Amino acid sequence: MKAFETFETPSAARVNYINAQYGLKSWLLTKDHKRIALLYLGSISFFFMVGGVYAMLIRLELLTPQGDLLSSATYNKVFTQHGIIMVFFFLIPSIPATLGNFLVPMMIGAKDLAFPRINLLSWYIYLLGGIVTIYALLAGGVDTGWTFYVPYSTTFSNSYVIAAGLGIFISGFSSILTGLNFIVTIHTMRAPGMTWFRLPLFIWAHYATSLVMILGTPVIAITILLLAFERLSHVGIFDPANGGDPVLFQHLFWFYSHPAVYIMVLPSMGVVSELIANFSRKNIFGYRFVAFSSLAIAVFGFLVWGHHLFVASQSVYAGMIFSFLSFAVAIPSAIKVFNWTATLYKGSISYDTPMLYALGFIGLFTIGGMTGLFLASLAIDVHVSDTYFIVAHFHYIMVGGALFGYLGGLHYWWPKISGRMYPEGWGRFSALVIFVGFNLTFLPQFVAGYLGMPRRYHAYPPEFQIFNVLSSAGASILGFGLLIPAIYLVWSMRYGKHAEANPWHLPGLEWRTASPPPTENFLTTPIVTWEAYEFAPPEEMQVIGRMKDEPVSSGQ
């Protein structure tokens, strides 16, 4: 296999970003984007587990129609905290803060992000937000739902609404600083020759995500402050008693929270573009279409928030406008799915674990996305809004989509991050278990949803029990499945096979330096002369074509 000329001398491989310095201070005060990525990886996994425990509690409670495991007050806190932790403390930061922080500088040939100190600051702000939220949970919990709708959250809830809101407010700034760092880095710090259309699609996706982070997050920040201000002063702009309008809160909340769902899925789409192209050893089909579709999703994502207000007394005509735009926003996603599939055509596809997650993503994202079309269609949303059909839609697209992308990316770049290989056998096995567990958990919820089972119910009529038992069974398989990578990834840090610089033999810039890379990524600033996903220079391409088994001059 033709080895890609690398920009590091073998001897340099001994000193890498992990063993460059030792001691707690070297980690807690690091300015190296790779170490900050690992700090995020640790904190994010913790919050994923906490969110997961809440998810298990929900599924256990819903095994029986009567609310017997948890009281309704506790259940309300459990699903609220499950939603808040999973959205704000796991999925929004998950890929950008871990894989993004680690790889954005490496993929564009830079030594670090534009503002390393601000990058570390963003982790501390995330941690502070997490601590404040954990305080709110331990002190008594919050029971307003992750949507914090007024007037319940301002006047009627006597739970820790302001503390939980403050936690989210603080974590919002971590998201803003990450987005700001990425935008400036991608604009000003690309290596010579790394033009915009030679950028890996992982970078395009993170650029689009950063735009959403910058333009959306401040609006939820001010919304939470207004909510807290109103809750403290017992008067304000959302309370109908003094002329306010609760629907204004919903407009402000969803102005951010719909684009936020694209913050959650776009990075995974970037990962899947990398995986599909690299594991079929082919350049992506329609590179510019896939790149610009990320931007289109980020921009159009801001025009559709009203589809969360279809039944909330929003005007009929505004509903029609938002419904139309919600269908339009699906087209860029459709383009991505079809281009991924077309990339596989005449490829040389390997079934490594990351590829399984990428293929799983395409299938489950299609189901998750198309059920979104049900919700965008006004007449159906009137029936299924606030039922389990919605819960199924967003879990399919967030867990089946975004989480699968995260797990795929984690496995794909694990050799580069840790210098170790994950156990391939266990990897493939757990991917299948997770896939099965996931579908068993959330497919029955579509059915319960259309039958009319409302969401956020801690007790439900008996005829929905069969679907909940199936879902809870699936959740335990899913939970078990997720434990396996948690274990073998940690295990691999010490006992995993040592990874070479380019274990998958790929053209990406990040594979052209040691695994794990030195602190400054590249000893000399790389000069990029090749196109994205170019497995061999064009002049050699005519000769090689689709070779059956003739080994290429293997430089390895």
Add this chain to the structure above:
Amino acid sequence: MAEGVSIEHEASHAALQHHFENMEQQREAGALGMWVFLVTELMFFGGMFLAYTLYRTRFPADFASASNHLDLTLGAINTIVLILSSFTMALAVYSSQVGKSRNQIVCLLLTIVLGATFLGIKAVEYYDKYQDQLIPGQLIPGRPFHPEVQEPGTPYDKHKLHLLPGATVKHVEMFYWIYFAMTGMHALHMIIGIGVLSVILFFSWRGRYGPEYHNPVEISGLYWHFVDIVWIFLFPLLYLLGRHLEHM
């Protein structure tokens, strides 16, 4: 993006950070970074301006009566103070560009003093509202929102709320809620700005900034001018809302 491959850094200035190729790249990154941050500030204030616009269209008479109770002279003075501070800030950046470090320090000091004056006047206005019992809801325990209303025909009393026809005290309270939310958030941004400028002042005094390296001065200038622009909109929207209805 500087063309040409310079493996080693150009004659690197002391302030050039290791991960940048050259000063030009570092300065470009700094400016772009601040502008992207100002985008988030614009969206942040945007949420409040939306609430203001919606409720002004819903309760025109109440908002006008509440606005007329604000002290126009103090508001106007504050606007002038802030524009002056923008001017001195621009001069500070100019001085650092041309290397007049003494002027730079004086202008920075002036900007900080003007900023403090603005906050002082704001404090006077807030105290005035406190006296007229115009702090919304139960923000201050024991002193709820309860302004005295000017009875038609009684002599004009500055501390009494003069309600235009159709205005109700309930909706005047909403105006003040929005007034305190917006001016409070603006004042907070002023305080942050003064903090940042004091740090810049300290380093200028240490002679750190000159014609080749003055990014931090420029960037803090951008932030300061933004805070001034927010006030340029807040002043007419909050203070000049219904003055023309006064003598109807």
Add this chain to the structure above:
Amino acid sequence: MQTSWIPFIPESASTVSGKVDALYFYLSGVTVFFTLLISGVLIFFVIKFRRRSPFEIPRPIAGSYKLETLWSVIPFIIAMSMFAWGAQLYFVNSRPPKNANEIYVVGKQWMWKIQHSTGQREINELHVPAGRKIKLIMTSEDTIHDFFIPAFRIKADVLPGKYTMQWFEATKPGTYHLFCAEYCGMNHSGMIGSIIVMQPTDFDNWLSGNASQQSPAVAGQQLFQSLGCVSCHGANGEGGRGPALVGLFGSKVSLNGGQTVIADEAYIRESIENPAAKVVSGFNPIMPTFQGQVTPEQLIQIMSFIKSLQVSGAPAPVTSAPPSKADASPAKSTASPPPNRQ
């Protein structure tokens, strides 16, 4: 609640439920088609083009504009068909028919208080005749709730401070679920009930068997007295210092400043809670606000009284019972409202 003959589809018991199901089948069909198409092609490619030897490099394929337009235009057309069908159905459903029976619904933390315009009051239960258009006028006393009837495929949020509307025409007698579908706190999952659809004749017996204490219009007239509206609008709303309210409901009202509005429920509620917002032309806003002094239920009663002030002068209680029925005279003592079924 038994499901209908199609598996996984709830009971179809209103004039619109069949149409919504048809759209649901169309979308399900398209989703299954695309899911099978994509995963099928995926699996086929993954097997056919699997890596044969570790050294092979397939020839790159940049892309094709033809294909790109194909798979953006076709999904767009399909998407637009989904949008159009859904929007058309929604637009028709969202316009309450003119001659529907009006039933008032007040959501209060964790129960539904329902009042027929003929006076019958129910808690968490709603008896309606099959084959008749019913218009629900809903408001809330505290948080946001949502009146959701899966068997009719309809729901609408119920908000404090304003009226929201939804209508249905039940087709099949039976008992159907009523859920609250907007999170409202502790007992959100207990704020449920049932809709009892009856043959029109059985409904009439039920109506007479449950004759109300007094119709909301009559209660409204008493409030009109006690709250002092009479001092400015006259004993029967013939007017005085305030405008005449006879025939007001549904009429066009011209305001100071030139606009004209239709006097619907929202306008009347605003005229009572925030009278200065829209001042009738030729009057100055001397009417005080009654916000906070009138509970949502009393507001509904004043509303029905004002609605009953037809041009023919004396207020005639609006009978929502089918025209054939004589005025519901309060003959028998009312059965206590059925216990709140948990």
Add this chain to the structure above:
Amino acid sequence: MSEHIVSLKIYVTIFLALMAGTALTVFAGLQDFPGKLNVIIAMTIAVVKATLVVLYFMHVRYSSKLIWVVFTSALFWLVILFAFTFSDYLTRGWL
């Protein structure tokens, strides 16, 4: 960006323009113009003042095209927030 050093003369003229703008908006605020004119005048003056500060004090006039894009897209997103929210509020009564 800062290569272009803005001359003192420009700074002073912009400063005077801003002061004049403030005086004008206060004066205009006290006049009773018909209908919505008061609001339109006040907002136009504010927009002019803000543009002067952005172009000259914040050097956007001499900045790279990228800064222009960042600045104008921020305004565009504000318009999105206002336009779609009011598309609900303004059409509520229509049925």
